[in-house]
Amino acid sequence: MVVLAIKLILAHIIGDFILQPKHWADDKMENKSKSKFLYYHVFVHAMLLLVAFQLNFKYWLGFVFIVVTHLIIDLIKISSQTKKNNRTLFFLDQVAHILVIVLIVLFYEGNLIEFSKIFTAKAQLFLIAIFSVTKVVSVFIDVIISKWEIKNETGEKSLKGAGKYIGMLERLLIFFFIVVGHWEGVGFLLAAKSIFRFGDLTKADDRKLTEYILIGTLLSFGFAMLIAQLYVSINCIL
Incomplete structure (x- = not known):
């Protein structure tokens, strides 16, 4: 469970912070859903997830779910984003992405968790x-x-x-x-x-x-x- 969670969180960090240039984020904020960089960004995440899942077909549902929800979450964020609420939406966006990862980890390996x-x-x-x-x-x-x-x-x-x-x-x-x-x-x-x-x-x-x-x-x-x-x-x- 921990290994899968680490892989997915690492993929998220690389995709959201390392491989997302500032001009991509600026363009997304300006052009909203019409920004081509939004879809470039989601594509980068998809490639990173393939690596994280090691091209294992048993994770196909998790792969699709994370990619689709990432696009939806980002669309909601950029469509609502202003200079005043930018900070709040940034943190909510990150929390939402992490929750999705947690759900996927629980879906695949929840039976291995010992909450005690x-x-x-x-x-x-x-x-x-x-x-x-x-x-x-x-x-x-x-x-x-x-x-x-x-x-x-x-x-x-x-x-x-x-x-x-x-x-x-x-x-x-x-x-x-x-x-x-x-x-x-x-x-x-x-x-x-x-x-x-x-x-x-x-x-x-x-x-x-x-x-x-x-x-x-x-x-x-x-x-x-x-x-x-x-x-x-x-x-x-x-």
Whole structure:
């Protein structure tokens, strides 16, 4: 099962990212279903699938299903695509393609799957840790610092939601540094963030803004280290 899944995912990655030039994607967005590159793209995927299935006739139904659904998914995507929803549709498109691959793998080798070995206590603990260190901590920090309202008096605009995503990424890095036993990575990350934040702190005459940034940073790092250490400790027991 795993071997077939790896082959199909590899074929998808090569077809969607390696062998699809940017001008193909741009032309598809501009000309929609009339773009010849849409059909070139699907043909490339078909050839890659033949290699992945090793020309084995028993997979003919899976081959046809993946090729046809790939064309349909891409047609739906490009017909609905605008500059505003481009990012959302990109991720939905990829999820749809992966789900198709999962269905095909289950169709051919579903009887070989032992779900008890996949959804183990350790796997569930890992998911809890990842969800906690990203979204859950973001909500906690928002609630904690919501009592302070800091106005941007510099007039400089920041990317919408950028701070939230930066926080999630830094906590994920801290989590993985601690899990693999490289605490020095946490120190490096803190030093790097301090350097980048130094400009904000020196330009800000408002002491409240400085304190606000420090509280947010320390909360983010503190929660990430706590969750990572709890994960390591509990994982050893399981």
